[in-house]
Amino acid sequence: MRRLKWPLLLASSLFIACGQPTSESKREESRSDSVMVVNGVERTELALLMRKMYDEMALVKDSIKLGYTVKTNFLEEYKRIQTAHATEPEKIDATYKAMAEAFLINYEMFETSQDEQAKAFNGMLQNCLVCHENKCPGPVKAIKKLRIKP
Numbered sequence: 001m002r003r004l005k006w007p008l009l010l011a012s013s014l015f016i017a018c019g020q021p022t023s024e025s026k027r028e029e030s031r032s033d034s035v036m037v038v039n040g041v042e043r044t045e046l047a048l049l050m051r052k053m054y055d056e057m058a059l060v061k062d063s064i065k066l067g068y069t070v071k072t073n074f075l076e077e078y079k080r081i082q083t084a085h086a087t088e089p090e091k092i093d094a095t096y097k098a099m100a101e102a103f104l105i106n107y108e109m110f111e112t113s114q115d116e117q118a119k120a121f122n123g124m125l126q127n128c129l130v131c132h133e134n135k136c137p138g139p140v141k142a143i144k145k146l147r148i149k150p
């Protein structure tokens with residue numbers, strides 16, 4: 001158990017995973033270092049990265065809404081969605097990889113956007129949603145709430 005991560009995980013433990021946790025996902029096992037058990041549910045490297053992205057995008061949304069020009073530098077880190085270990089590794093297929101690439105292209109467009117940041121932000125979010133509707137419907141509602149209304 002990596003103690004340091006607990007406060008962070010507890011603070012965001014309200015998130016819904018892809019589906020409802022099944023008895024299968026409650027197995028006690030230590031598959032690898034990238035798997036962590038939180039409230040009896042396994043948390044993989046990919047799930048942790050996704051939560052972090054969600055939290056960071058929620059802050060970005062708030063800042064843009066307040067009228068700030070946001071400068072993020074997350075692209076290199078987010079590229080890990082292409083390689084991070086997932087709860088259901090079979091989901092990481094060619095479709096996933098294509099959608100991950102499209103997301104990263106749009107994320108880079110958002111990071112380099114100067115004006116119309118809200119538009120670039122919403123366009124990037126659309127790529128979160130496309131993948132989620134296909135691969136992981138649980139968080140779709142929460143992601144939709146990140147959209148910036150004009």
Ligand code: HEC
Nearest residue numbers: 015017044046047050054086087099100103128131136139
């Ligand atoms: C290419 C596909 C893809 C893209 C793009 C993507 N996700 Fe995910 N997301 C997933 C998959 C697959 C999981 C399940 C990860 C796991 O359980 O290992 C996930 C999990 C999550 C979770 C739940 C994490 C948890 O606690 O279990 C959240 C929240 C989330 N994503 C938010 C986002 C946001 C916000 C974006 C865009 C900024 C995004 N995702 C982009 C595929 C994607």
